[in-house]
Amino acid sequence: MMATTHALLGLLLALPLLAVAPDLAPAAFLAGLVGGVVPDLDLYTGHRKTLHYPVYGSIATVPAVVIAALVPTTVTVAIAVGLAAAALHAVADAAGSGLELRPWQGTSERAVYSHYHGRWVRPRRWVRYDGAPEDLFVAGVVAVPLVMLGDGPVTALAVGLVAVSAVYVLLRKPLATVAERLVPLLPAAVRPYVPARYL
Numbered sequence: 001m002m003a004t005t006h007a008l009l010g011l012l013l014a015l016p017l018l019a020v021a022p023d024l025a026p027a028a029f030l031a032g033l034v035g036g037v038v039p040d041l042d043l044y045t046g047h048r049k050t051l052h053y054p055v056y057g058s059i060a061t062v063p064a065v066v067i068a069a070l071v072p073t074t075v076t077v078a079i080a081v082g083l084a085a086a087a088l089h090a091v092a093d094a095a096g097s098g099l100e101l102r103p104w105q106g107t108s109e110r111a112v113y114s115h116y117h118g119r120w121v122r123p124r125r126w127v128r129y130d131g132a133p134e135d136l137f138v139a140g141v142v143a144v145p146l147v148m149l150g151d152g153p154v155t156a157l158a159v160g161l162v163a164v165s166a167v168y169v170l171l172r173k174p175l176a177t178v179a180e181r182l183v184p185l186l187p188a189a190v191r192p193y194v195p196a197r198y199l
């Protein structure tokens, strides 16, 4: 899934805070956004493995949510929402495509790594690839409650994320070709940091 879809899903997890503890909602939204996006920082080293924890992340979320419910502070709520968003990101990746430059070709059987099982989880391809039309659909559906129920900044952010998603969906396939052509032009010192699927 697109980073923007993951970001919207993270924000959605924070939405209930507006109803139950509005004073803690800003921290929750920030944590949801960060938790939703941060796993993909492993793009340059062990993508969908180093920072993706579908099982352990989900397990860790349970006590974090219990603690946040019992002792609701900015810190406990931010940790709970952030962990939940990161875990949801890793689980959601399994619903998408495998790790490859052109995921719509469906040649990779690696969706996300489960450290618990010690193996790669296969892609379900319910969202065929990141930037697919159905990816935009998911982003749009998740954005609806955020736009309708969120406060000013959250509404604006949700609209902005959907807009960026729409542009990305239009450019997704040409971008793979552009990346492939640019990589050989990169200086040798940079190449170790280029994800394997571009080489």
Ligand SMILES: [Zn+2]
Pocket (backbone or CB within 6 Å): 039, 040, 048, 052, 089, 090, 093
């Ligand atoms: Zn991911």
